[in-house]
Amino acid sequence: MAGYSMDIVAKALEHQVLQSARLVEEQLDAELERLERPDEDELERLKERRMEALKRAQKQKQEWMAKGHGEYREIPSEKDFFSEVKDSKNVVCHFYRDSTFRCKIVDKHLNILAKKHLETKFLKINVEKAPFLTERLRIKVIPSMALVKDGKTKDYIVGFADLGNTDEFTTEMLEWRLGCSDIINYSGNLMEPPTAASKSGSKFTKVEKRTIRGKTYDSDSEADDD
Structure with missing residues (x-):
């Protein structure tokens, strides 16, 4: 049981x-x-x-858009520069001179990127109209781009040294370089540029921390005249 x-x-x-x-x-x-x-x-x-x-x-x-994002614009004076950068979190400002033909190359690429990256304001200013600003930001090479975040200059792209040392650099290369400085929202791989740097004969120069911080200029970059 x-x-x-x-x-x-x-x-x-x-x-x-x-x-x-x-x-x-x-x-x-x-x-x-x-x-x-x-x-x-x-x-x-x-x-x-x-x-x-x-x-x-x-x-x-x-x-x-109301703050002027979405288009690549020229600002008429250095006084306007301060109000523009104060108004936006991320700003790329191209310092140019009419007589320097490489500035036209920069214009072409920034015009494309301004439409693609609305989160960043893209500007240009003639160095001849901004002597005080050019001196204050230590702009010694033309073309140069000042990358400004939260009203403070964070980085510089001086000449084309960071872009492969060639006039034939792509818009994607400049986009990657701006992404390295966190001045745009870059969705690609920041550890590797968008061109094949390992190809034989490539002129690509790896961006070092000292360059990204904008503390030094490369001596072989284009001087501020043609």
């Missing part, structure tokens, strides 16, 4: 375990189905969150 009772208990326990396992399995199935086929309330919440994100993005875009 005792053995019979033990059999009943064992079967009862086995049944309970199976029931529990089946219940867990059913709960998991239900959860998976819910994730794969969200109910109407969940779908509505997802749509609302997406719409809110789109509205925030559109509002941000409009704010940037």
Whole structure:
């Protein structure tokens, strides 16, 4: 009789375990189905969150456009420079001279990037109209780009030394270099430039920390005249 009772208990326990396992399995199935086929309330919440994100993005875009982002503009005087950089978090300012033909190369690339990277303001200023600013920012090579974040000059791109030491550098190369300074939102690989640096005969010069910090200039960069 005792053995019979033990059999009943064992079967009862086995049944309970199976029931529990089946219940867990059913709960998991239900959860998976819910994730794969969200109910109407969940779908509505997802749509609302997406719409809110789109509205925030559109509002941000409009704010940037109102501050002059989205186009590559020339500022007429050094006084305007200070108000422009104060108004935006990220600014790229090209210091140019009409007589320096390489400035036209920079113009071409910055015009493209200004339309692509609305998060950053792209400007240019004639050094002959900004002697105080040129001296203050130690602009000794033309073309040079000052990269300004939160109103402070964070970095410089001096001549084309950081861009492969060639007039034929690509817009993608300049985009990568700006990304290295966190002055644009760069989605590529910052550890490697977008051109094949390992190819034989490549003139690419790796950007060193001292260059990125804008503390020194390369002696073989183009001088501030042609």
